[in-house]
Structure formats: structure tokens, C-alpha cells
Amino acid sequence: MKLLEPITINGMKVPNRVMVPAMVTRLSGEDGFVSKEISDRYVRYAQGEVGLIVVEAMAIHGSNAGPLLRISDDKFIPGLKEMVRKIHDASDSKVVPQIIHFLKIARSGWRQTVDMLTLEDIERIIQQFGEAAARAREAGFDGIELHNAHAYTLASFVSRVNGRTDEYGGTTLENRLRLIGRVMDSVRRYVGRDFPVGIRYLSDEFIRGGYTVEDAKLIGLRMAQLGADYLSLSVGGKFEDAVHTPGHVLHGYSGYSGERCMPGASFPDALHVPYAAEIKAFIAAKGFDVPVIAAGKLSDPATAEAVLAAGKVDMVAIARGLLADPDWVKKLRLGQLDRIVKCDYCNVCKQLDGAHMPVTCFLWPKGAMQAPADHGPVVQPPAWPESGAGLAIKTEGGSVALKWKKAPGAVYYDVYRTDDDGEPHIVDGVKLPVFTDTAVLGGVRYRYYVRACDANGNAGVPSESVSYDPLVPGHDPAAEAVSAA
Ligand SMILES: Cc1cc2nc3c(=O)[nH]c(=O)nc-3n(C[C@H](O)[C@H](O)[C@H](O)COP(=O)(O)O)c2cc1C
Incomplete structure (x- = not known):
């Protein structure tokens, strides 16, 4: 079974082809330190044998953002180190943090855009990415992932609606890609070539005037040229079409692009795989063999296996499906498909994230903050009353x-x-x-x-x-x- 085949990414031996992509948990305090709840959440994925665990977006700078992990100062290293140690102790899962820079947003609906940044601001961001990557390596992570997706700074530079007019500006693709190029250089200076550095980016922005897979193929090629060790593809999640609720900061997943990013029950399975496959084929034709990873409603094991077996992508990223059941991979390995808690894509988790409330799964027992521990198959699963289900x-x-x-x-x-x-x-x-x-x-x-x-x-x-x-x-x-x- 392709899903259970290992893959090596720049020396990082990932035991299978399943990634849990970054999913903010809103379990940290506003101080940004790793809490026990956060650590437990990621250890749970390791116990469930997820191949590659991407720890939720953590900030490389000190801007306010409500409950969000931080990697912006050395004081965060011990907490991160302890969590990584526990994850490594639990199984041979590999773990990388997603590192993020975001611009300022206000409750009034105002938001800072990339054209407001000075060249000094840009130099600081480049420096902060490098320093954060070094902290990740020191904390014992197996690699890092740059957050170059959704509504955040790096993705806003790469975007077709980047409103700058200088060399980092929206007029040419080369200009839009200049910042990520400089960030990659900075990161490599801090962590070296032998440390896996993945990049998450969008295969389609899903906003008016935004880029589509046509640009995404070239963007992917540039990431490969820059020495990215994997490309994890997402879509949408932009501020441009976000719906502003008075008194609240903008939520990048509240518009249609947000719906595409975390597609609900009415969307088909595996809906974004064709983009990833196109990007993978395009990059391969240019001679690059960078693993490409797709996300979006891939939690049906047969669908995920078919996508991998057809060579469309190298790994599958399953977010909400693994939130519902962190033991997805273990149950697959044991042939216990019937026991998987199957995500119904109700998006309660998405709503909790938007409200800055602890992210849990609707299918978990009432009040549970983590997926319940699994004790294996039971002799007596829930049974209907003697008179039957009375459907x-x-x-x-x-x-x-x-x-x-x-x-x-x-x-x-x-x-x-x-x-x-x-x-x-x-x-x-x-x-x-x-x-x-x-x-x-x-x-x-x-x-x-x-x-x-x-x-x-x-x-x-x-x-x-x-x-x-x-x-x-x-x-x-x-x-x-x-x-x-
Ligand atoms: C609650 C929640 C939080 C998320 N947080 C992040 C994040 O921090 N970084 C990121 O790149 N994607 C984030 N995502 C997007 C997921 O990584 C994933 O791309 C998306 O949910 C589609 O995959 P799925 O259909 O398997 O859920 C989040 C998704 C959810 C549901």
C-alpha cells in the first residue's frame, strides 16, 4: 500500500505518506508558549503513527495575534524542545513547525498590506525567518515549513494582488518571488543545506484577480530552484474576500477563498489534487524531483491511496480527518478501516478557529479537549435496543x-x-x-x-x-x- 511506504525528504526519514498539515489549535495562551494541551495534541498524532506532523503556524515575530504559538525569541526554545522530545519518544513520526509572519490587522477591519512595508521592514522579516529556523533546529525539530500560503505575509508578496511597485512588487512574477527567494537564502544561512525546509503555498488563490494554477506551476518551479525540500499545496484562505464582522479582526477563512481552503461537506473529495498533480508534472518536466503534497478532503483511505498510486502526488495532507481521528494511520496499518472516525466536514473546527476558541472535533465526546485514547477494537460496539433502531x-x-x-x-x-x-x-x-x-x-x-x-x-x-x-x-x-x- 502506497500510503504506508516511507519517503526520505532531504535525509528526513518519514515512515509513511501521510502528513497532518498545520492546523492552529488555539490551545496556547496569548504568551505563545507551548502548553500541555498543545503538546498532548501533537503527541497524539505521533501515537497514531502520522508520518509527518506539521506543528501549527508559530509566529517568528512579536505582533499581537491572540492565542498563537511563538518561535520569535530564544525563550520559546525549551517548551518547543520538550514537545518535540515527547513526539519523538512516542513513535518514529517526524515533526516540523510551520513558521509564519503576518501583517497587522485591527478590529475595525483595517489591515496592513504589503505595499505599506518599508525596505527596512522587509529586511527584518528576512532576518526573523532565518533566526526562527535556527531556533527550530535547536529545539530538535526534524525540519521546518515556511508558511507561504493563505492571508499571510509571504503569500501576500507572491500574490497577483501584491500592490507594491518596487522590486518586491506585483508587476512581474520575478518581483513577487523576490522575498521568498531572499527568505530561503536567509534560512539556509542559518540552518544549512542538510536541514529539511518545506514550503506551503497556494495552487490557486481563489480570489478575483488572484493567481491560478498557471502561476502556481511557475511558483513551484522557483521553490524547487530555491532548494525547497517539499512543496505542500493549499488553496485560498485570503483576506481579500474575507467577511468583516463588526468588532472582530478579519478572519482569512470567512470568504469563498476560505471555504475552498477548508472545503465543507458539499464539496467533492480530493478536489484540489488536480492542481497539485499539474504542478508536480510541470516541475518534474524541468528536472526537479521535489515531493509534492496535496490537501483537501483526502481522508477517505481508498481515495488517498488512489491519488498516491496514480503518482499524482508524493504525500497526502489530511487535516480535519486526522483531527477527527489521530489514529487514522495506525488503524489503516492494522486493517481496521471500519474503526476510523470519519470526518464529516461539518467545519465546527474551522468556526472554533475563527472565534479564537480551542479547536476540537464535533465528533469527539462532549467536552473533550483531545481525541480520546484508543484501546483497540472492542468486543461490543454500541448496540441498538432490543426492539431495533426503529429507523x-x-x-x-x-x-x-x-x-x-x-x-x-x-x-x-x-x-x-x-x-x-x-x-x-x-x-x-x-x-x-x-x-x-x-x-x-x-x-x-x-x-x-x-x-x-x-x-x-x-x-x-x-x-x-x-x-x-x-x-x-x-x-x-x-x-x-x-x-x-
Ligand atoms: C482549524 C484549522 C486550522 C488551520 N490552521 C492552518 C494553519 O495554521 N496553517 C495552514 O497552512 N493551514 C491551516 N489550516 C488548513 C489545513 O492545513 C488544510 O489545508 C485544510 O483544512 C484542508 O485540508 P483537509 O480537507 O484535510 O482539512 C487549518 C485548517 C483548520 C480546519
């Missing part, structure tokens, strides 16, 4: 309402749907024994059943199934039969 269906006005009986011990329920005679797939994970499907269409036959799951994803037997076979509104099949005859 009942009510249809009205083009929607399907399901309800069923509670199963003792269930933490959540997976709702499965079959469309016509296809494979059953999970349409939602819910905490209460009710579900409404508003996305059904006349002329398609549906069948539903429900499974009750415990906190570790151990699912009980399926409920009885119920069917729905809606007609096309206003269409009379009998009349069609007559005209066909």
Missing part, C-alpha cells in the same frame, strides 16, 4: 427526515446513503438520532441506514434500511411510456 423516514417538500432510537454508549451516529445501486457512503456524522437530507433529487433511488459509533469509531451493526424513490416533479412517466410506444 423512520419522513419525506416532505424534497427533503428526507430520518430519526431512530438512541443506542446506549453511542457517541455519534454515521448516516449512510446509497444512491441508485451504488456503494453506500457516509453523508453525515451526527450526535443526536436525527438527520435531514436536503440534497435528494427526483429520479434517483435512495436507501439509508445508520450505525452507532463509540468514541474510537467502533461502529455497531447497521440499522434496518429505509428507502426513498422520488418522482421527477411535474414529470409523468406514464405519459412518456405512451409517447415512446
Whole structure:
């Protein structure tokens, strides 16, 4: 299985092809030190055998930002070192921090843009990236990742809407790439060539006037020329289309570009892989063999395996899927796919991040701050009451309402749907024994059943199934039969 094959990235031996990309947890204080909760969160991924753990964005400078990790001063090294040691003790997972510079934002909605920076400001940023990289190496991290994505400083220089007019400006691609080039030079001066340095950047900005995969191919080529050791691709997450809530600072994931970055349940699986594949092929044709990593709804093991097996990317990044179940890789290795807690892309985690509240998963037990410890398969997963699940269906006005009986011990329920005679797939994970499907269409036959799951994803037997076979509104099949005859 390709997912479980190791990969070596500039000497860093990553035990499998699964990365947990950076995901802020909002578990640090405003002081930016590693807390026990943060450390526990990342150790949990290591226990679950995730190949490459990217620790959430940590600031290389001292600007205010609410709860966010920091690597802007030597005083943060001991806390980071301790966390890295615990991660390394837990398994052979590798761990890198994502290091970030961001510009100022205010509650009024005002935000600093790259054209407001002086050349001295730019020199300071270049220096701060180098120093932060050196601290990461000292803390024992296996490498670093430069945050050159979303709404943050480096990505705003690379952006097509960079409004500068000087040599760091938006008029040419070379100018837009000048800062990241100088940052890479600075980082290499501090950490040397033998320390893995990955770069996260956007394969599409998903904003009006922003760049698309056409620029992203060239940007990727430049990153490869600069000696990036891996390219981790994201999309969107920009301020340009962010929605401003009065009294709050802008959240870069609140507009459409944010929706693309963390695509919700209505988006297809693996939706951004084609961009990553195009970038990988383009760079390869130019003679560079830099590992390319895609993110975005890749938590279905069969889908992730197919993407890797087809050679589209070198690793898969799974964020929300691994938040839901940090034991995803371990369960895969043990052939316990049925036990994976399957992310339903409800985006409660995204909303918590936007509100600067501790990021948890909706599918975890109520009040849990971490995914529950896994004790392996259980003899008795949640069972329906003796009288059965009592799955009942009510249809009205083009929607399907399901309800069923509670199963003792269930933490959540997976709702499965079959469309016509296809494979059953999970349409939602819910905490209460009710579900409404508003996305059904006349002329398609549906069948539903429900499974009750415990906190570790151990699912009980399926409920009885119920069917729905809606007609096309206003269409009379009998009349069609007559005209066909
Ligand atoms: C709560 C949350 C926080 C995130 N924080 C970061 C971050 O700090 N840096 C980053 O590059 N991406 C961040 N992301 C984006 C993810 O790394 C990932 O690209 C995105 O969620 C799509 O992958 P997925 O479909 O597997 O969740 C965050 C996503 C979520 C849900």
C-alpha cells in the first residue's frame, strides 16, 4: 500500500505518506508558549503513527495575534524542545513547525498590506525567518515549513494582488518571488543545506484577480530552484474576500477563498489534487524531483491511496480527518478501516478557529479537549435496543427526515446513503438520532441506514434500511411510456 511506504525528504526519514498539515489549535495562551494541551495534541498524532506532523503556524515575530504559538525569541526554545522530545519518544513520526509572519490587522477591519512595508521592514522579516529556523533546529525539530500560503505575509508578496511597485512588487512574477527567494537564502544561512525546509503555498488563490494554477506551476518551479525540500499545496484562505464582522479582526477563512481552503461537506473529495498533480508534472518536466503534497478532503483511505498510486502526488495532507481521528494511520496499518472516525466536514473546527476558541472535533465526546485514547477494537460496539433502531423516514417538500432510537454508549451516529445501486457512503456524522437530507433529487433511488459509533469509531451493526424513490416533479412517466410506444 502506497500510503504506508516511507519517503526520505532531504535525509528526513518519514515512515509513511501521510502528513497532518498545520492546523492552529488555539490551545496556547496569548504568551505563545507551548502548553500541555498543545503538546498532548501533537503527541497524539505521533501515537497514531502520522508520518509527518506539521506543528501549527508559530509566529517568528512579536505582533499581537491572540492565542498563537511563538518561535520569535530564544525563550520559546525549551517548551518547543520538550514537545518535540515527547513526539519523538512516542513513535518514529517526524515533526516540523510551520513558521509564519503576518501583517497587522485591527478590529475595525483595517489591515496592513504589503505595499505599506518599508525596505527596512522587509529586511527584518528576512532576518526573523532565518533566526526562527535556527531556533527550530535547536529545539530538535526534524525540519521546518515556511508558511507561504493563505492571508499571510509571504503569500501576500507572491500574490497577483501584491500592490507594491518596487522590486518586491506585483508587476512581474520575478518581483513577487523576490522575498521568498531572499527568505530561503536567509534560512539556509542559518540552518544549512542538510536541514529539511518545506514550503506551503497556494495552487490557486481563489480570489478575483488572484493567481491560478498557471502561476502556481511557475511558483513551484522557483521553490524547487530555491532548494525547497517539499512543496505542500493549499488553496485560498485570503483576506481579500474575507467577511468583516463588526468588532472582530478579519478572519482569512470567512470568504469563498476560505471555504475552498477548508472545503465543507458539499464539496467533492480530493478536489484540489488536480492542481497539485499539474504542478508536480510541470516541475518534474524541468528536472526537479521535489515531493509534492496535496490537501483537501483526502481522508477517505481508498481515495488517498488512489491519488498516491496514480503518482499524482508524493504525500497526502489530511487535516480535519486526522483531527477527527489521530489514529487514522495506525488503524489503516492494522486493517481496521471500519474503526476510523470519519470526518464529516461539518467545519465546527474551522468556526472554533475563527472565534479564537480551542479547536476540537464535533465528533469527539462532549467536552473533550483531545481525541480520546484508543484501546483497540472492542468486543461490543454500541448496540441498538432490543426492539431495533426503529429507523423512520419522513419525506416532505424534497427533503428526507430520518430519526431512530438512541443506542446506549453511542457517541455519534454515521448516516449512510446509497444512491441508485451504488456503494453506500457516509453523508453525515451526527450526535443526536436525527438527520435531514436536503440534497435528494427526483429520479434517483435512495436507501439509508445508520450505525452507532463509540468514541474510537467502533461502529455497531447497521440499522434496518429505509428507502426513498422520488418522482421527477411535474414529470409523468406514464405519459412518456405512451409517447415512446
Ligand atoms: C482549524 C484549522 C486550522 C488551520 N490552521 C492552518 C494553519 O495554521 N496553517 C495552514 O497552512 N493551514 C491551516 N489550516 C488548513 C489545513 O492545513 C488544510 O489545508 C485544510 O483544512 C484542508 O485540508 P483537509 O480537507 O484535510 O482539512 C487549518 C485548517 C483548520 C480546519
